[in-house]
Amino acid sequence: MKNQEIAEIFNKIADILEIKEENIFRIRAYRRASQNIGSLTKDVEDIIKEEKLEDIPGIGKDLAKKIDEYVKTGKMKFYEDLKKEIPKGMLAFMDIPGVGPKTAKVIYEDLKIKNIEDLIVKAKAGKIKKVFGIKDKTIENILRGIDFLKKSEGRTPLYIAMKISNEIINELKKLKEISQIEAAGSLRRRKETVRDIDIVSASTKPKGIMDKFVSLPQVKEILAHGQTKSSIITKEEIQVDLRVVEPECYGAALAYLTGSKEHNVKLREMAVKKHLKINEYGVFKVKADRKIAGKDEEGIYKSLGLSYVPPEIRENRGEIELAIKDSLPKLVELKDMKGDLHLHSEASDGNLSVPEIAELAKAKGYEYIVVTDHSKTLVIAGGLKEKELVLQMEKIDALNKRIKGFRVLKGAEVDILADGTLDYNDGILKELDFVIAAIHAGFKQSREQLTKKIISAMENKYVNMIAHPTGRLMGVRDSYDIDIAKVLKAARDTNTAVEINAYPDRLDLNDINCKLAKETGVMIGIGTDSHSKEHMDNMIFGINVARRGWLEKKDVLNTLKINDFLKKIKK
DNA sequence: GCCGTTTTCGGCCCGACTGTTTTCAGTCG
Numbered sequence: 001m002k003n004q005e006i007a008e009i010f011n012k013i014a015d016i017l018e019i020k021e022e023n024i025f026r027i028r029a030y031r032r033a034s035q036n037i038g039s040l041t042k043d044v045e046d047i048i049k050e051e052k053l054e055d056i057p058g059i060g061k062d063l064a065k066k067i068d069e070y071v072k073t074g075k076m077k078f079y080e081d082l083k084k085e086i087p088k089g090m091l092a093f094m095d096i097p098g099v100g101p102k103t104a105k106v107i108y109e110d111l112k113i114k115n116i117e118d119l120i121v122k123a124k125a126g127k128i129k130k131v132f133g134i135k136d137k138t139i140e141n142i143l144r145g146i147d148f149l150k151k152s153e154g155r156t157p158l159y160i161a162m163k164i165s166n167e168i169i170n171e172l173k174k175l176k177e178i179s180q181i182e183a184a185g186s187l188r189r190r191k192e193t194v195r196d197i198d199i200v201s202a203s204t205k206p207k208g209i210m211d212k213f214v215s216l217p218q219v220k221e222i223l224a225h226g227q228t229k230s231s232i233i234t235k236e237e238i239q240v241d242l243r244v245v246e247p248e249c250y251g252a253a254l255a256y257l258t259g260s261k262e263h264n265v266k267l268r269e270m271a272v273k274k275h276l277k278i279n280e281y282g283v284f285k286v287k288a289d290r291k292i293a294g295k296d297e298e299g300i301y302k303s304l305g306l307s308y309v310p311p312e313i314r315e316n317r318g319e320i321e322l323a324i325k326d327s328l329p330k331l332v333e334l335k336d337m338k339g340d341l342h343l344h345s346e347a348s349d350g351n352l353s354v355p356e357i358a359e360l361a362k363a364k365g366y367e368y369i370v371v372t373d374h375s376k377t378l379v380i381a382g383g384l385k386e387k388e389l390v391l392q393m394e395k396i397d398a399l400n401k402r403i404k405g406f407r408v409l410k411g412a413e414v415d416i417l418a419d420g421t422l423d424y425n426d427g428i429l430k431e432l433d434f435v436i437a438a439i440h441a442g443f444k445q446s447r448e449q450l451t452k453k454i455i456s457a458m459e460n461k462y463v464n465m466i467a468h469p470t471g472r473l474m475g476v477r478d479s480y481d482i483d484i485a486k487v488l489k490a491a492r493d494t495n496t497a498v499e500i501n502a503y504p505d506r507l508d509l510n511d512i513n514c515k516l517a518k519e520t521g522v523m524i525g526i527g528t529d530s531h532s533k534e535h536m537d538n539m540i541f542g543i544n545v546a547r548r549g550w551l552e553k554k555d556v557l558n559t560l561k562i563n564d565f566l567k568k569i570k571k
Numbered sequence: 572g573c574c575g576t577t578t579t580c581g582g583c584c585c586g587a588c589t590g591t592t593t594t595c596a597g598t599c600g
Contacts, residue, residue: 025583029572060573100598137590198600224588241600261600268584279585
């Protein structure tokens with residue numbers, strides 16, 4: 001799929017055009033095209049075949065031609081030519097927070113600095129001062145930006161950001177002048193990683209809140225300290241912004257700061273057509289200058305003739321069009337989950353016994369779990385030999401006779417071996433209730449090999465689900481190269497479920513592939529891949545992905561009650 | 572560069588904070 005590559009190129013073109021001080025609307029057109037291509041679930045190559053490129057919003061004749069050229073030749077002449085005009089170093093400066101096209105240009109041209117390393121050296125030596133527009137404070141900010149860029153690479157995993165956010169919110173909640181407060185931004189939309197934490201609060205007396213916020217023990221640096229908006233960097237090196245508005249504006253501010261930017265732009269465009277104006281204070285009738293909504297988010301959407309859009313899908317991926325028709329999906333919730341499909345016991349590399357896991361799962365309100373220890377080849381994770389698996393099955397049968405109102409299903413996480421065969425033979429697989437297959441080695445094989453391996457595993461009549469289908473580990477390794485569209489079609493045709501692995505460093509499938517799975521007609525299972533008691537709480541992170549991928553209760557296998565679940569899966 | 576219930580030309584989303592150039596440009600979200 002070349003979608004992401006094209007999205008990135010369009011974004012870079014926008015950067016270059018910005019430096020060249022081209023028409024701002026032309027630049028915006030490229031950014032919008034980048035965003036839209038990046039969030040497509042369909043492969044652009046397929047769209048080209050159907051001659052439907054220009055049906056994509058923001059793609060007209062010109063950009064369609066550029067996309068076509070890139071897909072067919074692997075290059076885009078316009079971009080190649082543009083790159084020659086602007087030095088690489090100048091573009092790199094724009095990655096520094098606080099540095100935009102203007103500053104990047106000044107650093108490169110007027111200061112004659114060619115790369116970030118050089119910039120650090122000269123700045124620290126006090127050798128850049130005399131230029132128009134750049135003084136001590138600006139230099140300080142640039143250095144801080146570089147520092148931030150290097151240390152954090154910009155993004156923090158959601159679960160870490162949520163912890164920090166909750167701590168700060170709980171601290172601020174103690175202030176009596178705050179009537180409402182919650183996190184907004186990409187954190188509220190539950191993106192898998194976030195760049196910063198946005199918090200919104202309602203109060204008629206913002207000053208005390210601002211002062212308290214910048215003096216919290218979590219604060220390492222204060223970036224801004226204004227009347228109603230302040231920004232800090234925490235000790236964990238993540239930026240937190242706090243905005244305070246009047247209670248009558250809380251819903252508007254929350255919607256505004258939750259985003260996404262693309263979702264908001266679309267809302268404002270709609271508003272303009274209705275002679276309305278939206279900002280963080282409310283929705284206004286332009287002519288009468290009268291406020292018609294703002295206190296709560298529901299009112300904001302209602303004033304535009306839309307049904308309420310859940311934060312997780314506010315990405316301008318088609319949700320607004322459905323909200324107009326009042327036909328948004330009813331997204332799956334944590335309370336819909338009836339079981340956990342992926343758990344490891346102490347028999348392989350987990351640290352709980354099967355009865356302990358069962359007890360914890362029952363306490364969570366589940367009706368069933370699948371115990372899925374590793375198979376024999378995965379020696380490093382204590383994979384079970386056939387004899388050991390048979391022993392475990394006997395124990396589970398005995399356990400099920402003792403416990404009431406709960407069922408432990410016999411399963412395994414079976415390795416898909418290098419040659420595409422499975423680590424157990426059919427004789428033993430058929431004794432299991434639910435079989436998960438997964439790749440744990442040979443990530444470097446070719447796209448064709450990996451795709452073929454996964455599909456051949458799905459064709460086995462005992463394999464019920466593919467675990468962590470793309471194999472990524474955030475911060476460790478990227479997805480392996482598979483043809484996900486092809487894999488999903490095979491999943492549909494073989495009645496094999498595909499997992500959302502809820503482990504916070506995996507979240508695999510991701511949101512976009514999850515939406516593609518739904519559109520393909522594939523059943524999704526959510527598994528925590530638990531190895532301990534704490535891991536069993538990670539189901540919520542899988543739910544986050546499912547919701548961002550537009551999944552409803554009916555799309556998720558383990559929302560089914562035990563009997564329906566057993567009927568639904570491949571026999 | 573895109574797009575059309577005013578339009579195939581002339582529009583295209585909105586506001587806070589900082590630093591610096593004492594009235595505003597640059598950046599960000």
